[in-house]
Structures are given as C-alpha cells and as structure tokens.
Amino acid sequence: MHLTLHVWRQRGPGLLGGFVRYAMTDVSPDMSFLEMLDVLNQQLLARKDDPIAFDHDCREGICGACGMVINGRPHGPQRATTTCQLHMRSFSHGAELWIEPWRARAFPVIKDLVVDRGAFDRIIQAGGFITARTGSAPEANSLLVRKPDADLAMDAAACIGCGACVAACPNASAMLFVAAKVSHLGLLPQGQPERDTRVVTMVAQMDAEGFGACTNHGECMAACPKEISIDFIAQLNRDYWKAVVSRTPQAARKDGGDG
C-alpha cells in the first residue's frame, strides 16, 4: 500500500518544529506502525537524512515506551492498542497520516516524536509506593483480599504510564494516570496505612508538574491502550477529599502542620 506521512520534525527542546511530508510506497499491511517508521528511517539514512526519533522498547504493548498522535488520536485509530501493536492494515491504501508527539506543557519535546515523561516518574516518586518493609514472604492467606477488589486493583495496575491520557485530554490532565496509580495501591491492604498521604502528595506533584485539571471529557479513557476506566478518577476524587477533610495527625505532620 502507498501512504503519505506528515511527521512532526523538531531538532531539539525549545526549537521550532514543523511537519515534513514523506511518501511511502510498498508498505505491507502486516507491518506494525513502528516497523513502517523503521523502514522510513532506513530510507532516510540511505540518503543521509536525519532519521525520525521515536520512543519504543518492548513492541509488545506492555512497556509504555511508545506513543505518538496519529491523525489526532493518541496511539492511532484502534481501540485499546498501543502504537507498536497498531498494524498498517488499520489504514487504507493512499491514506494521509499526520504524526505528532504527545502535546502537553508537562511533556516537553526532546526531539521529533520523543517527549520527556519525567513528570510521571516524579508523581510516582511523590507517593506511588508503599514504604513498608517487605521482609520475608508472608503466607498468602494471611492477608485476605476480596476478589472484586483484587480484580479492580489489577485493572488499575494495568496502566503502563504511556501518557496517552494526557495527550488525549483537552486540558492535558494526568488525572487518569494518577487515579490508576492511587487506586491500584488504595484497593489493597498493603496500601492502606499511607492511603491518605499518598493521594495528597501525588495530586500535589501532578499540579506542580503543570498538568491540567479534569473536566470530565472522557477522552483519556477512549485513548487509553489499557482501557483504564474514568471510574478510577471518581475514586481518586473521593480519596482526595476524604484525605483532605479527615486529615490524620500523621498526614498533618507531613505537611508541617500542628503535629
């Protein structure tokens, strides 16, 4: 199949970027989207042009490294699919594709389609963990978890942190990401002791990174390759208000309060 690509090229952070047009011929419908870009890069290198920089790692849809906006949609047109798992049979012969990086103030472009997602790491560092010493492995039945909670925690834990939710949101909000991470731990017994402080510190970091607020567009859920539900955002809001309203002495101390 033949395709016309318009790819965002930007030499470095803070520099002016723009779309560059590439005509692709003989694209196999069995290629993945990233393989198609690999082929284009080989052609660019063959004529001593700078290849297109894009993030990728496992190419199995589980690592969260890849991601680009294709015709206005993060990870492209296929539901619940990362860019690496998107195949060219999803497009028709002669299609015109506009390929851009994630667009968000909190995700500055490093080069071409590569953005800096360090903001997500800093949100996790702010509270996305448990501090309890794991010690030796406990007997599996000593901490009982209800099956619906276990399943729900697993659904939240499916988040791979790719950032498509931010790219899809008109406000560039990271609420779905934060909600998934907060709920994943908040639904399990090990996450309870720090449940209140966790949600407060993670939301604070999210705001500090410059992500927008949630105004219930629901675009994040539609773009999420792991189909994380916005129900978790409701859970995040509940947890947040509960934590703020019923501050425990420990939470207050941490914020420099009256402890």
Place this chain on the structure above:
Amino acid sequence: MSESLRNDGRIWVPKKKGDTRPPHQIPEEERDYYLERLYPSYGNLAPRDIASRRAKEVCDEGRGVGPGRGGHGVYLDFRDAIARLGRPVIAERYGNLFEMYQRITGEDPFQVPMRIYPAPHYTMGGLWVDYNLMTTLDGLYAIGEANFSDHGANRLGASALMQGLADGYFILPYTIGDYLAHAKPAKVDPQHPGFRHVQGEVDEQVRRLLAASGRKTVDAFHRELGRVMWDKCGMSRNAAGLKEAIGRIGALRDEFWRDVYVGGRGEDLNQSLEHAGRVADFFEFAELMCHDALHREESCGCHFREEYQTPEGEAKRDDERFGYVAAWEFAGVGKEPVLHKEPLAFEAVHLAQRSYK
C-alpha cells in the same frame, strides 16, 4: 506468543507436504499432532527446546503452514479446548494473549488456529556472579535475568519472574545491605584516572562511529549478524557452522567499523548512535556465544549440537566431560575468551536423563 498457551492449545501441521488448504478444511485424519504423537505422556507440554526443534523439523520437511518464506509456522489450535471448556473459560485464561495475537495478525484465534514458530527470546546464561550475586567488579551486583545463576541450558516458562522475585526478594536485601554496611562510599571524582580513561574510550568510540560515514546502516549490520546467529547458532548447531559463524562475525565487525553510516551528532538525542553502540557490543556477545557452543561438545537443553544426539534425535548430554558451568573471561575484542570452569555438584537431586515419551 506465551508458552502458557500450550496448556490448552494443540499443536499440529498437515500430514501432507505443501498442503495449502485453510486449517478448517483439513480433516482430523490428515492432521499430524506431532508432539502428542512423539511424546504421548507430555504431549503439547514437552519442554520448549524439544517443542522448538520438532517445530523446526516439520517446517524443514515442508509441512509448515502460513504464507511467505516457505511456511515457517505450525498451528496452535484451541478448537478442542473451546469445545470442551467453553469460550468464556478460554477467554478468562488467555483473553489478553488472544487479543494480542489478533492485533498482530488480524486473525481471531477463537475462529482459526494460531500460527506459531520458535524464535530466540532470551539468551540462556548471563553475567557471572558469586553466591551474593556480585559480579567480578567489586560492588556491582547483577540480579534477575542478567545473571547466570538460576537457570541452566533451558529456560522454563515464568523463569524471568521467578528469578526477579528470588533475587530481589530473598537474596539482595541481605547481601547488598551487608556490602553497604562494610564498604565506605568512595568520593566520586571525574578527574580520577580510571574515569578519565573510560571517558576517553567512550568518546573515541563515538567519534569513530560518527566519522565512519560508510554505506550501510546500523540496522543492516544488526540484521546480518542476526541472520548468522539464527542460521549457525540457533536451534541446532554443528562445529563446522559455528567455526564459519565465528569467522563471519569477525569479518562483519571489521566491516562495521569501516563501512557503517550512523549519521547525526553525538551531542543530542541520536537513536542511530545508541543502536550502533549496542550492535558493536552484540558482535562481541555473538562471538562469545559461538565460542561457548563450539566448546561444549554435547547437547544439553536448548544447546543442541547435531553431532551429539540419540538415534531418536534427542539431546545427548556428556556429564563426564561437561558437568560444569563455563564462565568466560573477556580478554579483549577479537581475542579468545578465557574459560573458567565451575563444577556442578548435585547433592540432593542427581543428574539423570529424562524422557518425555
């Protein structure tokens, strides 16, 4: 695809060579469920080295399925499991894998059998570590799959998870803590002669790679190296092939440094340069794998030397001569690695030849 699928999927190829009928048109009596036929007690759950070799064998015979490249595939069929257990049970067990398969191939495994073929996944072995998981460099620990310690000449399903957990959960909390309790962190100084030496080496490598300005891309070299390894150091090996591979890898490495085109600059993000650095390492690693495979004159797990097999085509070990771990010391690029033997002592469970028949 994940090996777990073999729990319920049945593997087969057509009995006839070059049978291009779609799978549902091939009647039961014209299908060869070759793993069930050859290994009645283990069937489709035969270890992966055996299952891989048998798949290669039936494809080499011309009975492989699927389009292109001479039918490099065998069927993994869930028809019977769906009939026996119902679609919801299969969806609960393998739903995510079925979805992944459908995304890649555009075919629905609930309707048509999957087509699979063995491929390299991980390299068996890894960095040598001591009992505390420390490498030969003081203070540098290698955990999980990066080290050699837990697996032998075969990797089993989920061994990645097992080793990550075992090393991270049970060993490191004690050994690294102990190391840190004794070691005083030295002052880190970029003016240290060791640091400057390595920095000089790296700078020189980057300079050489960017200056080469040849005709072939990094990817082209990577593919060529992969082809050599696939052909000569893959599912089955022999001495002549391995010697040939070692020669070709050396020649390819020389060509790489002479004729690679990396492009771009060293100062900003340059993925082609990153790739070039990795491929440069892969040459050394590929050479070492071939050396090791040539040295080990027995068949053992996934290391299958054609010269050492039983009359039924199964792996023939030589525990007398090769009952050890081969730890190879890097002697420099293009130099023969130095062998250190670490004998394998089995105290509770003794070595035996297993039969999967």
